[in-house]
Amino acid sequence: MKKTIILFTLFVGMFSYAQLKNVDYTDDNQKLEGFVATPKAPHSKKAGVIVIHAWMGIDDHSKESAQDLADLGYYAMVADIYGVGNKPESTAEAGKLAGYYKSNPLEYQKRIQLAINELVKAGANEEEIAVIGYCFGGTGAIEAARGNLKVKGVVSFHGGLGKDANRETTPISAKVLVLHGADDPYVPTVEVSKFQDEMRTAKADWQMNYYANAVHAFTHKDAGSDNSKGAAYNQLAAERSWQAMKDFFVELF
Template sequence: MKSHYFFTFFLSLSAILNVQSQLKAVSYSDGAQQLEGFSGKPKKANPKKAGVLILPAWMGVDAHSKESATELNKLGYYTFVADIYGIDKRPKNSQEAGKIAGYYKTNFKEYQHRITLALEQLIKSGANPDEIAVIGYCFGGSGALETARANMKVKGVVSFHGGLGKEASRTTETIQPKVLVLHGADDFFVPEAEIKGFQDEMRNAKADWQMIYYADAVHAFTHKDAGSDKSKGVAYNENADKRSWKAMLSFFDELFK
């Protein structure tokens, strides 16, 4: 019985290591700041060699973003997990994460620049520069919207439980990329005023946008390590996780048809 247990454990461990090995660490830089993202290539690319840039949540490059990359590789997409902070700037806890993420939200031009650098790495990996989408989680979801606001050369962006607001002093430009927002219906970290402001922005920007709400879901509903206590405002929701992934794939079918 013990030998069977250890054999099963060994197979599971091997499967995990094999998934991680599909992603290749890539060193790149922003001036003197060293960055390290992760590139993934499909065994069989889709006909258009479409690529997806993944913007992680506020802790930076994490297992969740890598898992998303690997799953998309299986579906034929090139992927790149962006490093927004830098290899020596990764936060050690949520307090540090809130501080550094807040910096990039305020200094959005710097955030947009780091996204641009990551897009370059995605294209270098083999993705078609004319067939690109950007997705992001939480802080990365805010980054996905910044990609659209900057009208980067991408076909569409997807925000999973991301922040939606921008400073009132910023002008609203016409938005070219298509926008999909996947939002927890009970996410109290994103107030109603911010939601209304975002929707008004999308209308004024003449954007092609969609917003889907998921019942009983709060912030970080796709993160399996977020626990299940909704009262904290951060919790995993299996239904919302699966439904939002399907919504993203349907959106991709439209973008890359």
């Protein structure tokens, strides 16, 4: 009897998990391929969330996040920032691609906006949109706020926080949540300090959570567990940050 119950629970779980659907769209001549997860029980406001991948391109982690968000009732879409045929095959290639978009924020913001357009087509309310991202994608989430895209809030998971000193700081209307590894060697203290000053100058509604014993990529299970490498998975930080995001969304929507 016990075995039957377990099997039934697994069977139900398989079919309750949101399914991803490929979405083809374009940026001029560049083909893009994102993934949309539609909630079976949508949020009352049909809120939607864009998920931006880390520097190696769309991966299982970003897809699972979209599915988890859909299971929470949100329309979710993994945005394709790099475009079809441009997925990096090495960290060196990833560094070049990520560096290009960090150095060309308007191009980054444009790719995010194109994904938002597709999410709205999929059923999300254009007035109730948020953007989240991991590492490189966390930087993108903040760029959505800096660019004043039509989003209510953004969440950066262990993302880069810096911007070119020559860029003007303008008012930010979206609420900002930064989820940061307290020991992240890739985001130095000076970068954090300048980001916080930027948020104050922009009159933003911002929050920043630090997670003890966490370095870069702390939500990525495939990052290993060796903090000395600078990037490593931390289960407690991953769980706490996801809960912080959920609480933020309750307030946001």
